[in-house]
Amino acid sequence: MTTVVQIEGLSKHFVLRKEKSLKERVVNFGRSRKHREDFWALRDIDLQIESGTTLGLIGPNGSGKSTLLKMVGGILQPDSGSVKIRGRLAALLELGAGFHPDLTGRENVYLNASILGLSRVQIDRYFDAIVDFSGIEAFIDTQVKFYSSGMYVRLAFAVAVHVDPDILLVDEVLAVGDEPFQRKCLERIREFQAEGRTIVMVTHGLDQVAEFCDRAVVLEKGRIVTDGTPREALRTLRADFEEVRQEEVERRQLAEEHTLNRAIARFTGISLATSSGVTSSAEIAPGEQLTVLMETFTSGEVTDFKIGVGIATPLGTVLWSTTTELLGDEVPPMRGTGMYQFALRDIPLTAGEYTIQTTLSGLDGREIHHVPAAAQFSVDDTLSSIGPVRLAASFDVRV
């Protein structure tokens, strides 16, 4: 495989200047250092992307994903380090950038395709295909300012997927249009992959990353935190998100503890009991019972609360969950240490890894404590099927 994008020691900082007018500049002349703020958008990034890879760039808001994409696209210049690319590059950073509202759809197709690097002859050749893909033949000679926003992005996307890039940069633009159109877009991306084009996408749709990418990079505060399979990357990112969320919840609870005089409760221990013993990562056979044991602690007294338990995939998709409220059980007020257990019987899951989530929340819905990966278990199964649900199925020829 050939390296198509090579990034070495890349750093980029932005200066946030707080003044812009001449007056302010003159008045603050010489003291201007005080009036600027440096902000490192990217720090020492090293990255190599091989041809044919679909790479997902993920991370929290403001982590530098879009900046990195713009550097690869040549829109921003590095402060230090280098970005080198091979082959033809097309950037879909914003659909319809360069659409002129006063021009008709047809004129805009020509303009936009030309901006994305197609020659006039090529556009002539693809024009019908583009219009067909967009599905708005009836409006192609209408000025685009009269388009609905859906029609606008449809046309823009149709143009974008008809350019013939070796490297395609995509920034949050896959989720456009109605469902049939989205499916069409995703199909097109699959085609691109099959043709060996390299795709670098920035997205917050983590499921998309799991579905499309064969490599994912997590950025945080301008640095690469994880670089590996989507699975690893998503796990890191979700854990980070969870940490941030927990901190917020804790902060809120601390505030509430004083104002509303509400006691804080915590899970202090979670383990799984199977026929072979008590552990934090169990291995079960199909049909075997799994008991989730919980221990909680509160410094005061907690009333009107419920306990929840759930099963999720390693990527964080919740497959099943329930609470004491849903089961119709009441939990007595908690003082000091509390011991609880959920028995899960006949777990209909196929072979694979799963995580147990536990939640402590008020009956009014406010969260007290949530543990997204409290314990792991794996199912050992010989039945071969696709998807996490275990079902007995058989096939016959009807006579």
Added chain:
Amino acid sequence: MTSTPADRAATLAEQPLRTAGPRLGFASGTFSSIKDIVAQRELLGMLVRRELKARYKDSSLGFLWTLMRPIAMLLIYYIALGKFLGAARNIPDFAIFIYTGLTAWGFFAEAVTAGTGSVIANSGLVKKVYLPREVFPLSAIGSALFNFGVQLMILLAATAVVGRFPTGTRWGYFFMATAILVLFGTALALLLSAWNVYLRDIQYLVEIFVLIFFWVSPIVYSWELFANQVANETLRELYLSNPITLAVLGFQKAFWVAGDGKPFPDHLYSRMGIALVVGIVLLWLCQRVFARLQANFAQEL
């Protein structure tokens, strides 16, 4: 079009790794800049067409409005200056004379003002797609050139109507003058459009300067009038060192056939030649400054 991943990888392996975005060397970048712009000439044409099409899209007279402004100006100056203030008495074919100057000046003014605002007007594109950013000021020049062409047609028609159509060597002046206007207009548009990104005051400053420089060239008064008033040689030379003045004079030399007997500055041809050389150097310098400044366009907009 390669279709299998292996084919594509093999094709790509033959290409060298290149730096994303523009090359930054001051002198060495010239060649690659020019190459990039030439590669985008189709896009340039489209952008020019977009600008022209979009401008009067929803008006019923449309394109005719392009002609209204210079004609209105012609009428104002013809009546107010020519008739009321009596400027027409010393200048034969006063209408032709004024329209000649207005055509030359109008092109330059439009090129510089539209050029200055061009990068900001296209900020959506600058921030989202990498193109050689020179295409934006250049497309402004292109659309100004188109309007210039239309006005030139009218000017020629007018000379034909009055029976004094320019012929022969006169056209030499026209080509020299147009070259000067295009060179200086492009150079300034490049420089100012880049500055304008960093300091938006530039566009307002340009408006003022366009207003002032209109009167610093012999557009609505003749060179003869200026020469009669200003005897000081240094001042005259200073006045003539303005390339736009030279271009306007060149235009008058070409189209204002009735003014043949009137005095013109000496060595107009060689003066224009010097302006042309200066213009080429200036254009190169401005392009290099533009290339330097464009690196941070996306983050400044």
